[in-house]
Structure formats: C-alpha cells, structure tokens
Amino acid sequence: MDKSGHLPISRRNLMIVAGASVASAAVPGSAGAQTPDLARSGAAPVSSKVSFRVNGATRGLELDTRTTLLDALREHLHLTGSKKGCDHGQCGACTVIVDGQRIVSCLTLAVMHEGASVTTIEGLGTPDDLHPMQAAFIKHDGYQCGYCTPGQICSAVAVLDELKAGIPSHVSGDLTAAPELTSAELRERMSGNICRCGAYSNIIDAIAEVAGSAA
Ligand code: FES
Ligand code: FES
Numbered sequence: 001m002d003k004s005g006h007l008p009i010s011r012r013n014l015m016i017v018a019g020a021s022v023a024s025a026a027v028p029g030s031a032g033a034q035t036p037d038l039a040r041s042g043a044a045p046v047s048s049k050v051s052f053r054v055n056g057a058t059r060g061l062e063l064d065t066r067t068t069l070l071d072a073l074r075e076h077l078h079l080t081g082s083k084k085g086c087d088h089g090q091c092g093a094c095t096v097i098v099d100g101q102r103i104v105s106c107l108t109l110a111v112m113h114e115g116a117s118v119t120t121i122e123g124l125g126t127p128d129d130l131h132p133m134q135a136a137f138i139k140h141d142g143y144q145c146g147y148c149t150p151g152q153i154c155s156a157v158a159v160l161d162e163l164k165a166g167i168p169s170h171v172s173g174d175l176t177a178a179p180e181l182t183s184a185e186l187r188e189r190m191s192g193n194i195c196r197c198g199a200y201s202n203i204i205d206a207i208a209e210v211a212g213s214a215a
Contacts, residue, residue, distance in 0.1 A: 045064045045065075045066070046064070046065050047062050047063060047064055047065065048062070048063060048065050048111050049061070049062050049063075050062075050063060050072075050110055050111045050113065050114050051114060051115065052113050052114065052115060052116045052117070052118055053116070053117045053118065054073070054077060054079065054118045054119075054120065054123070055079075055118070055119060055120060055122055055123025056123065059077060061076050061077075061110070063076065063110055063111060065109065065111050066109065067109065067110045067111070068087075068105065068106050068107070068108065068109060068110065069096070069098075069103075069105040069106075069108050069109065069110045069112075069113060069118070070082060070084060070087075070094045070105035070106040071110070072110035073096070073105060073118070073120060079120050079122050081120050081121035081122045081150045082094050082095070082096055082105055082120050082121065082150055082151070082154075083147055083148070083150055083151060084106060085147065085148065085151075085194070086106070087106045088106070088107075089104045089106060089107040090194070091148070091151075091193075091194045092104060092148070092151045092152070092155060092192045092193035092194055093147060093148050093150070093151040093193075093194075094106045094151060095150075095151035095152075095154045095155045095158075095192075095193065096118055096119060096120050096121075096154055097118070097119040097120075097154055097157065097158050098113060098116050098117070098118050098119075099116050099117055100117075100158075100161065101158065102154060102155050102158035102159075104192075119154070120150070120154070121150035121153060121154055124153065124154070124157065131153070131157070132210050133153050133156050133157050133206070133207070133210050134153055136206035136207070136209045136210045137149065137152070137153060137203070137206045139206065139209070140202045140203075140205040140206040140209065141199070141202045142199055142202045142203040142205070142206040143195075143197070143199050143202075143203075144197035144198075144199055145196075145197050147196070148193060148194065148195045148196065148197075151193055152190070152193045152195065152203055155189075155190060155192070155193045156190065156203070156206070156207045156210070159186065159189045159190060159207065160207070160210065160211055162189065163179055163181060163185070163189075163211070166178045166179065167179070169185055169188045169189050170188055171184045171185060171188045172185065181208070181211050181212075183204060183208070186204050186207050186208065186211075187200075187204060190203065190204070190207070
C-alpha cells in the first residue's frame with residue numbers, strides 16, 4: 001500500500017487481474033457465468049408419432065424426436081439400403097429422395113417429415129425390375145464395394161430431374177438458360193456423393209447414358 005492508501009499495481013498485474021475476470025465469466029458454473037440449464041441437459045427423451053409414405057407405402061412410427069430420418073429408415077423400418085457413411089452430411093451415402101428432392105437423411109429429423117413421400121434405393125427398382133439408373137450403374141461398373149452406390153443412384157436420379165427442371169448449378173454458364181448436360185454439370189451436381197473406391201468416371205458414364213448424352 002502506498003502513502004495515498006492505494007495498492008501499488010503494475011500494468012502487468014492489472015492485465016493478469018483483468019484476464020482472470022474474463023476467464024471466470026467464460027467458465028460455466030464460475031462466478032458471473034450463466035447457470036447451466038441442468039433441467040434441459042438431463043431431460044428425458046421425448047417421443048412423437050410421425051407418418052409418411054416410404055416407397056409408396058404409408059408408414060407410421062413413434063420415435064424419439066431426435067431420431068434422424070436415416071435411423072428411422074434403417075433401424076425402425078429395416079430399409080438398410082440407405083447407408084450411414086459419416087453421419088455428418090459429408091459423404092452422401094445416406095441420400096434419399098423426399099418429395100422429389102434429394103437430401104442427406106442423416107442430417108434431418110424423421111419427425112420433420114410428417115406426410116412426406118420418401119423414396120429410398122429399395123423404392124427405385126427391384127432386382128427383377130431395375131430402375132434404368134440401377135441398370136446403367138451395373139452396365140458401366142459404377143461401383144466397386146457398393147457402399148456409396150445407393151446414395152449415388154438416388155442422387156443421380158434426382159440430378160436428372162433437376163436438369164429437366166432447369167435448375168442451374170455452380171458451373172452453369174448462363175443462369176437463365178436451360179443447363180447443358182455436360183460432364184462438368186454432372187460432376188458438379190454429384191460432388192456431394194463421395195466414392196472411396198473412386199468409381200467416379202464410370203458413375204458419370206452411367207448417368208450420362210440414362211440422360212441420353214455422351215457427357
Ligand atoms: S451418412 Fe449422411 S452424408 Fe454421410
Ligand atoms: S463403390 Fe466403394 S465407396 Fe463407392
């Protein structure tokens with residue numbers, strides 16, 4: 001304490017004190033921090049009913065509201081064609097078609113799709129009656145291990161619908177013109193579907209054949 005009754009404090013000590021205050025406020029449970037919402041973090045799971053059409057059939061489920069559409073399909077409806085690759089929206093293996101649009105089913109909750117129409121790889125064709133895209137993948141060897149293939153095929157079917165609808169992509173030159181069926185367009189549109197086996201060129205050949213072009 002100096003003669004004036006104040007504690008002597010250096011600039012360095014002042015910075016340490018200020019830093020400690022900020023750190024204290026940032027740590028949950030420490031003085032000055034928000035009280036954690038313990039009730040919410042310990043909340044019991046909540047169930048909800050959901051009904052949607054899957055591959056043409058109405059399916060009703062009662063699910064934990066945190067269930068993804070992918071888990072609802074695989075674990076509850078036992079439609080294991082859709083694959084869980086990353087569970088983070090990064091690989092496309094779980095791609096399904098919902099109300100005409102392709103989505104990654106691992107990134108959406110099942111209860112969000114009340115009344116929707118969901119098409120999985122099982123709904124596109126059967127071994128005796130293949131969808132043209134499935135037949136083209138076989139013809140062009142568009143797979144090796146096959147793990148990504150259901151997602152690739154669902155995505156490819158939706159890509160051709162997007163092209164028909166005139167929806168531009170990142171590589172479309174003229175956003176107001178109908179997109180051209182080029183290799184660049186197909187590769188860009190399929191870029192969300194990763195193939196660890198690297199069957200990309202054969203996949204593009206298969207899609208191009210179904211699209212009726214030599215892209
Ligand atoms: S499992 Fe859904 S994107 Fe990979
Ligand atoms: S065929 Fe194996 S990951 Fe695509």
